[in-house]
Amino acid sequence: MKRIVIFASGSGTNAENIIKYFNHTGGATVVQVLSNKRDAKVLDKSNSHQISSLYFNRIAFYDTNDILNLLLITKPDLIVLAGFLWKFPEKILAYFPNKVINVHPALLPNYGGKGMYGMNVHKAVIKNKEKESGITIHYVNEAYDEGAIIFQATTNIEKEDTPEDLAKKIHDLEYEHFPKVIERLLQKQHE
Numbered sequence: 035m036k037r038i039v040i041f042a043s044g045s046g047t048n049a050e051n052i053i054k055y056f057n058h059t060g061g062a063t064v065v066q067v068l069s070n071k072r073d074a075k076v077l078d079k080s081n082s083h084q085i086s087s088l089y090f091n092r093i094a095f096y097d098t099n100d101i102l103n104l105l106l107i108t109k110p111d112l113i114v115l116a117g118f119l120w121k122f123p124e125k126i127l128a129y130f131p132n133k134v135i136n137v138h139p140a141l142l143p144n145y146g147g148k149g150m151y152g153m154n155v156h157k158a159v160i161k162n163k164e165k166e167s168g169i170t171i172h173y174v175n176e177a178y179d180e181g182a183i184i185f186q187a188t189t190n191i192e193k194e195d196t197p198e199d200l201a202k203k204i205h206d207l208e209y210e211h212f213p214k215v216i217e218r219l220l221q222k223q224h225e
Contacts, residue, residue: 036223037065037110038065038111038114039113040113041116043069044075046078046080048212050076051209056217059217061220065108066108067079069088070092070120102125112216114216115136115137116137116212134174135184138171138179139152139201140159140170141170141188145159146178147179156197156200156201156204157197165191168187168189169187171212184215187207191203
């Protein structure tokens with residue numbers, strides 16, 4: 035059984051969608067959820083699915099090897115960032131090459147980089163009167179949103195769409211595609 039570790043900072047809707055997907059399809063399981071926010075709803079959601087969850091601070095993530103050691107013990111086949119807002123440390127990436135992925139709520143390379151997350155992205159896209167937006171699933175490297183692109187899906191933007199309307203469209207794309215792309219990546223590892 036393939037093992038997935040999820041890092042998340044917020045409500046955990048994408049994390050829970052991934053958990054439910056693999057509970058239903060099998061082939062992989064989310065073995066741990068890690069969050070950099072003590073009160074993140076994702077921790078409650080993982081607990082409700084009987085999945086180990088843990089809060090950590092900046093010191094544990096950047097200044098010590100605590101999180102790295104935890105991952106080395108857990109032995110994930112894939113580390114999935116689902117709404118995780120901190121830059122991933124190079125020391126962890128070095129131990130898990132091409133095994134850390136993220137979903138970004140825009141079509142990279144546009145609307146990426148530091149500070150470009152969530153509603154910040156959707157407001158910028160709407161302000162610039164883009165005709166379409168979408169999601170980008172990519173490998174994580176040492177720079178924000180610059181890792182190799184694995185998959186993109188698009189949605190049209192109507193003239194009357196608000197940033198909130200766009201957020202819903204993007205969320206629907208994430209729900210539909212993120213678990214399937216994770217599944218394909220895990221199957222490729224097996225080949």
